[in-house]
Structures are given as structure tokens and as C-alpha cells.
Amino acid sequence: MASALINVPAKAKRGDIIEIKTLMSHIMETGFRHTATGEVIPRDIITSFACRYNGTEIFRADLFPAIAANPFITFFTTATASGKFEFEWIGDNGFSETASASITVE
């Protein structure tokens, strides 16, 4: 059960610089922690996040264990055309999640 929370303005004027906020549920286990009995808790993190706007990549991030659990990433882009933002998170143990949001540009 992995949920994502995306905040993209529903509408924008052409040329507006808009902020995009993303929140993805993930424990981001660092791989540096140990249990009380001394065993290493294996690393389990999201390693990569990308956003495409009408098919073109507009933002990408490499994430490391220093990113807090439930990664929150915000960034900006220029509203150029109505369409779709697609988000993709990729990580350890085959983690792969996508989400999308649409925008109307006038």
C-alpha cells in the first residue's frame, strides 16, 4: 500500500512558473541501522525520482539514505501547455511507483 501525494496547480497561465510538491510513502531504511541483537537492517530506499511533463523529463533526483522517510520533494517548472505530469519513483528491492496529475494551461 504505497500512496503518493501530488500537488500541481489545476490551472496556470502560459509562462507561469509553478511549484510542484510530491510526497511518497516509503520507509527509506538507511542500511546503517542495527537491531538490538546487532544484525544490520538491510538498505531499502528510493534511489531515483523523475517528473515528465507531456513526455519530456523536466526534473530528476538521485536520493541517498540521508533523505528522510516518506520522501518529500518540491521543485519548479514553467507551464507551457495543458497536459499531464507523470512522476516515477524507483528504489531498492524492485520498488517502482508512478503517479500523475493534469494541468490546464490557458
Added chain:
Amino acid sequence: MHQNDSTRRQFLGLAGGAAVLGAVPIVTMRPAEATPAELASAIRSVTGGAAVKTGKVKLDVPPLVENGNTVPLLVSVANPMAPEDHVRSIHVFNEKNPQPNIANFYLGPHSGRAQVSTRIRLADSQKIVAIARLSDGSFWSVSVEVIVTLAACTEEVI
């Protein structure tokens, strides 16, 4: 007997005080910190040894952090975002976590504004460094010191 009693009380007092102060380590076996050399090497892997100038980049991190497990971080670069002159990427590093990298962010002229925010983990009070790579190949940086306070009554892991 009397002496034993007082020794025991002292021990309990110390152990208890430590518990409330949160000094009981969450990580039972703490791995080695990233060293200044590792930080330098992580930075070199981005810059390829090119000169890094101070300026343009701004890091907003609370000067006093409520909990090192979740620290808001905002990085921005005072630079145009035009096809001929823009920020290509921003790289964030730390000094004392088990490894020096925090995140790499890749932008372009379409970004409109070179500003990214996220939340990070800080194992201890330390220096954070952000380096921006511009479209002309130059590198700009900033570093800030962050104080992480000990949380009270922390839970032990698992």
C-alpha cells in the same frame, strides 16, 4: 553495605538521566562517520576537480533542528534559468552522516526557478554543502552549519 547502596543509587540515577536525555543510542552499533576526505571525494566526483566558487547558492535549513530524523532543507540558486544561462544541477552533501551524499537534483531552463526543497536526516550537528553546476560549466557552492539537539525520550529501534 551502605557504600554498595549509594553506588547502586548513583548508577541508577545516571542510567535514568541518560534515558530521559535520549542519550540511549537508537543505533546500537554506530557506523563510522563520513570523513572530510570522503566529503571532498564526493564533491570531486561531481566537479571533476574544477574550481568551485563561493556564492549564488543558498541553503535554508533551520539553525536549530527539532529532530535530526526529519530536517526541512531548501536549496536555491540565484541565477537565470534561460537556455543560454541556467542551472543544470544541484548537489547536496553532508559532513558527518555515514555517507557524504544527500541528493542530486537535475534541472534545466524550463525549470523557471532553481529551487528545490526536501527533508533530510542529520545524524549529528554538522556542515551541509550545496554545489550548483551551471550551463557554462562553472561550479558555485555554499555551506551551512546545523545544530541538531538531542531529543528527549527517544524510542529504541525494534
Added chain:
Amino acid sequence: MRLAGIILVSALLTADAIGAEIPPAERRSGTSFMTPDTKAMQDDDTANPGMLWVLDGEKLWARKIGAADKACTDCHNDARTSMKGIAAHYPAFDKTLGRPVDLQGRINLCRVNQQRATPLAYESRELLALTAFVAQQSRGVAIETGSDPQLAPFIANGRELFMQRQGQLNLGCTNCHDDNWDKRLAGSAITQAHPTGYPLYRLEWQSLGSLQRRLRACMSGIRAQAYDFGAPELVELELYLMSRAKGVPLEAPAIRP
């Protein structure tokens, strides 16, 4: 900082004054003790990670489960109307059991009795998600817990537990949260211990967690043996704390350091 903490601990150990209750007009949510950054995280639903659990809870609310093949919606319809204000009355008296149940307990009773499904484990993602989704419908509603007269003896038990010194540090909840809520312990504000935002996202946990988890952590902090999840004593303590916070608005899912 560490030295200050030790001095405060020794002050608490030696203080023999009985906790004085906080006057109703001075009762403040833990939010008022947080830094602007942490407040901002709580106030913006698209930045509040607790909302990830609320989203999960919304899905679970509509999912048919159990031998009865029923979803929460089949009885309660739209939670936005049916659950508004409900969390502000919990823990509430259960006639069949003859004792108070908290919101998690109520959800599990519904699962077992109405949906004919297995109860969810305490602190499981599913139980936290459903609880968060239900609690979120009462955001901004003033806490009303404890108005049912049948709860009186259970509130009294909870209060007794709150006042009672325990553990190797020989501290009662009251020694910090009634007597010293305006001070700090190590880097943390002590706060008045009003459970206004549960289940809530603690930056320390990097997860949503229940009030029972928080209470158990407090008990470990004073080096006392924590009650098991679901123990009647924990529910009574939750009940007392919620009745003590009467009038303070709910803010689930809150953020705390």
C-alpha cells in the same frame, strides 16, 4: 544542554509538590510548542506525511472485507459526514464490553462484529490508516471526550495513573506535564500532553503512530514497565488525557518533533 537536562531531572526527582491541574483557559495544543518549520509541515496537507495514511485509510474505508463482505461505507456511507466529530468523543463507553474503547479499539470491534474480519494489529499500517482517516474528519472540532457519566470511574483510574509516580526515575506524568510544561527536557519542549492530533506523524518515528505508542515510549523514558498495546490501563490513560484536553480542537493527523 545535557547538564541542564540532568539538573531538571534531579529537580523533578526531589519535587514533592502534588501536580496542580492546568486551568482550562491555559490548555494548549502541542502545536503551540513547535518551531515554525514543523508547524508549516502540519498546516499544509500536501506537505504533511500523515496525509499518506489518511489516503490509505480512505481506500480501506471503501474496501469490502470479511465473511460479511462489507465495507465501512456500507453502514457509515460518506465518512465526511458520518464521522465528523466522532473522534472528538473518543475513547467512548462500549455498552457490550462495559468499558471504554479508543478509536482503534472501535475500528477493530467493527471489523470483528460487523465485517466478520480479523482485528488489525496495533500500529499496523492499516489500523493507523483507518484511524487517521476517521480522526481527520473531526479536524477543528473541540474535544468533548468524557461527557458520558458512565465513563467517570474510568477517567478517575486514568487520572490516578497520570498522577502516580512510577519507574526507576520515580516520575508521574503530572511531574512533567502539569508542573513543568513550560520548560524543556534536553532539546525538547515538555508540552502539556494534550493528545489533540493522534494518530500523528512524529519526526522522530518518521511514521504515523498512535497515542498508545507515545504513552509506552513515555513509560520507557521514565524507566517504567510499559503496558501492552490495548491494555485497559492505556485506554484509561488515553481517556483521562482526552477529557483533560476538553475544548481544545482536534488536529489529526498532526506533526510532532
